[in-house]
Amino acid sequence: MPFRSKLPDVETTIFTVISRRAAEFGALNIGQGFPDFPIDPLLAQRVTEAMTDGRNQYAHGDGIPELRRAIAAKLSQAHGVEVDPGDGVTVTCGGTEALYSAIQATVHPGDEVIVFDPAYDAYEPAVRLAGGRCVRIALQPPEFAIDWDRVRASLTPRTRLVILNNPHNPACVVHGRETLDALAEVLRGSKTLVLSDEVYEHVVFDGRRHCSVLSQPELRERAFAVFSFGKILHVTGWRVGACVAQPALMREFRKVHQFNTFSIATPLQVGIARYLDEKPESWSGLSEFFQRKRDRLVAALEGSGFRLVPSQGTYFQLLDFGALSDAADVEFADQLIRHGGIALIPLSPFYRERPTLRLLRICVAKREETLDLAAQKLREFALRQPRALA
Ligand SMILES: Cc1ncc(COP(=O)(O)O)c(C=O)c1O
Numbered sequence: 001m002p003f004r005s006k007l008p009d010v011e012t013t014i015f016t017v018i019s020r021r022a023a024e025f026g027a028l029n030i031g032q033g034f035p036d037f038p039i040d041p042l043l044a045q046r047v048t049e050a051m052t053d054g055r056n057q058y059a060h061g062d063g064i065p066e067l068r069r070a071i072a073a074k075l076s077q078a079h080g081v082e083v084d085p086g087d088g089v090t091v092t093c094g095g096t097e098a099l100y101s102a103i104q105a106t107v108h109p110g111d112e113v114i115v116f117d118p119a120y121d122a123y124e125p126a127v128r129l130a131g132g133r134c135v136r137i138a139l140q141p142p143e144f145a146i147d148w149d150r151v152r153a154s155l156t157p158r159t160r161l162v163i164l165n166n167p168h169n170p171a172c173v174v175h176g177r178e179t180l181d182a183l184a185e186v187l188r189g190s191k192t193l194v195l196s197d198e199v200y201e202h203v204v205f206d207g208r209r210h211c212s213v214l215s216q217p218e219l220r221e222r223a224f225a226v227f228s229f230g231k232i233l234h235v236t237g238w239r240v241g242a243c244v245a246q247p248a249l250m251r252e253f254r255k256v257h258q259f260n261t262f263s264i265a266t267p268l269q270v271g272i273a274r275y276l277d278e279k280p281e282s283w284s285g286l287s288e289f290f291q292r293k294r295d296r297l298v299a300a301l302e303g304s305g306f307r308l309v310p311s312q313g314t315y316f317q318l319l320d321f322g323a324l325s326d327a328a329d330v331e332f333a334d335q336l337i338r339h340g341g342i343a344l345i346p347l348s349p350f351y352r353e354r355p356t357l358r359l360l361r362i363c364v365a366k367r368e369e370t371l372d373l374a375a376q377k378l379r380e381f382a383l384r385q386p387r388a389l390a
Pocket residue numbers: 033093094095096097120165168169197199227228229230231236239240241
């Protein structure tokens with residue numbers, strides 16, 4: 001039957017393409033962002049108990065009160081931000097649903113949304129399904145600095161949202177307070193809202209501190225902040241996240257949320273809330289935990305021919321292969337899968353206008369054995385490159 005697609009040009013994502021190729025060639029698939037190590041047994045126990053305690057029916061649509069209180073307490077402790085768990089926090093189906101519902105709640109047909117490239121792939125389709133249009137501003141490696149004149153020039157009366165991702169995946173940079181202040185200054189006097197994707201809030205390296213949009217008073221008034229327990233508790237498959245916003249914005253958000261996912265798996269919410277009650281600072285060592293993994297990989301690849309500017313945060317590290325090959329990143333990633341037995345994610349597909357880049361993204365949220373094996377495969381592949389032998 002002829003069918004008119006709403007997203008005709010959205011093909012399978014780069015993650016699916018790479019995963020399929022990795023499976024085809026039996027390659028180590030280490031580009032995608034999910035941990036391969038076990039979770040805290042106490043967390044699994046608390047979720048199991050929630051099921052056996054009979055907490056198996058629909059949860060409150062906004063999220064169970066205990067979990068919303070735990071989220072508010074964590075924001076206060078971690079970022080010094082006070083939020084009302086009653087009308088300022090909603091539990092969502094991962095960060096992804098929070099992003100989607102915030103976009104559907106705010107973007108009208110014909111509206112524009114500013115997105116910085118390289119951009120996480122969930123933003124643009126959600127904007128388009130709302131009838132909006134993304135205005136994409138490309139950031140250049142290695143700093144991926146935001147050109148505020150460009151942002152200012154891109155703002156129009158139709159600009160409904162600016163989407164900021166901090167810590168940034170896949171650029172692996174962390175924006176500080178000056179970025180938030182600059183954004184506040186640029187948006188002053190406008191009706192533009194901010195959607196702040198902060199799912200990696202607790203994965204920032206080398207003594208950096210995460211600056212939540214909620215800690216910038218001007219931005220806070222116009223912001224939705226998005227968080228994810230997947231990234232905090234190593235449970236990306238549980239799909240539990242949160243959106244935090246001022247009550248007026250949250251009211252609109254909840255109108256969409258209730259007809260989107262309605263409510264989130266009850267035993268998961270109960271289990272996470274009980275776990276956080278017992279271990280309220282379980283997230284506090286995450287930066288050190290992931291930094292050790294990043295450092296291990298960076299050290300293991302020293303002198304390999306791959307150049308690594310240490311990641312500032314997130315699950316990821318970028319690898320520059322420019323000293324080894326002139327191939328474009330998509331082509332080099334394919335060569336790595338076919339001849340190196342390892343699958344990484346090229347950076348250029350995260351841009352609308354694909355630049356010529358020689359950067360690949362690798363996930364460091366892995367066991368030490370996985371990281372060591374990845375480094376070994378990359379070193380061996382690098383040695384076989386003609387330029388490495390020259
Ligand atoms: C930048 C960014 N935003 C949002 C998400 C989605 O988070 P969740 O898995 O909780 O839906 C991810 C997941 O990888 C991400 O990297």
